[in-house]
Amino acid sequence: MTSAPAQIMITRMTEHDLLEVVEIEEQSGLSRWGWAAYYAELQGVNRDLMLIARLARAPIIEHQRIAGYIVARESAGELHINNVAVRVQYRRRGIGIALLSRIVEAAKGLKVQVAFLEVRSGNHAAQELYKKIGFKPIARRADYYSEPREDAVVMSLTLGEQ
Numbered sequence: 454m455t456s457a458p459a460q461i462m463i464t465r466m467t468e469h470d471l472l473e474v475v476e477i478e479e480q481s482g483l484s485r486w487g488w489a490a491y492y493a494e495l496q497g498v499n500r501d502l503m504l505i506a507r508l509a510r511a512p513i514i515e516h517q518r519i520a521g522y523i524v525a526r527e528s529a530g531e532l533h534i535n536n537v538a539v540r541v542q543y544r545r546r547g548i549g550i551a552l553l554s555r556i557v558e559a560a561k562g563l564k565v566q567v568a569f570l571e572v573r574s575g576n577h578a579a580q581e582l583y584k585k586i587g588f589k590p591i592a593r594r595a596d597y598y599s600e601p602r603e604d605a606v607v608m609s610l611t612l613g614e615q
Contacts, residue, residue, distance in 0.1 A: 461551050466503040466522060468492055473519040474505070481538040484598060491524070499526045504555060506539075506548050523552040525560070525568075532560040532612070534570040553586045557612065566613045571605035573598055583608050 466474065471491050478486060495503060502525040507518070521539035525532055534556065539548045560568055571594065572579045580590070588608040597605035 460509050461520070461546075461548055462507045462509045463504050463551060463555050464507075465501060466491075466495065466505050466524075468495055470505050470519055470522075471495075474522050477519065477522060477538050477540055478536065480541065482600075484536075486524075486536065494524065494526075502527060502532075502556060502559060504552060506552055508543070508546075520546075521548045521552055523556050525556050527560065527563050527565055530564065530566045532556070532563075532565045532568040534568060537570075549582050550585060553583070557586065557610070561612055564613065566611070568610040568612060570608050571597060572608060574604040574606050580606060580608070586610065 471488050474491055475486075475488050491503075494500070502523075504523050505519045506521045508520050518540075520543040521537070523534065523537040525534045527533075534553075537549065537552055539552075557568065568588070570583065570588065572583065574593065588610045590606050591609050592607040594605040594607060596602055
């Protein structure tokens with residue numbers, strides 16, 4: 454597992470981050486949650502599994518912007534990664550790996566046994582990123598996504614004894 458590079462600061466998401474999170478969500482083509490859903494999730498028991506990343510060594514204007522985020526839920530010894538996205542201009546800088554690594558470490562601390570996520574079948578770059586962390590494809594869900602309609606690849610990562 455890799456840790457966050459020194460130039461990436463990862464912190465817990467707050468309601469003050471939500472406008473930027475929704476902006477990144479819309480730009481990334483993720484299934485739309487919107488402000489209200491993220492806000493509701495922040496009020497729940499999984500709020501510690503909602504993280505944002507900022508660049509520490511960047512011009513002031515970029516330093517203040519959220520570069521990426523991840524949202525996950527823990528239930529019954531399982532972690533479900535709901536959304537992970539990085540702004541287009543910040544991709545391929547290790548931010549996605551850093552966010553995923555941090556959420557996996559948090560899940561291990563919660564004694565989670567297995568992590569799951571769904572990814573668009575055509576999003577090969579994301580699938581390769583998840584494989585770097587150790588996720589493996591285990592199933593396919595037909596027509597899981599809309600706008601555009603597309604299958605999902607279900608991926609899992611074993612974290613503890615089963």
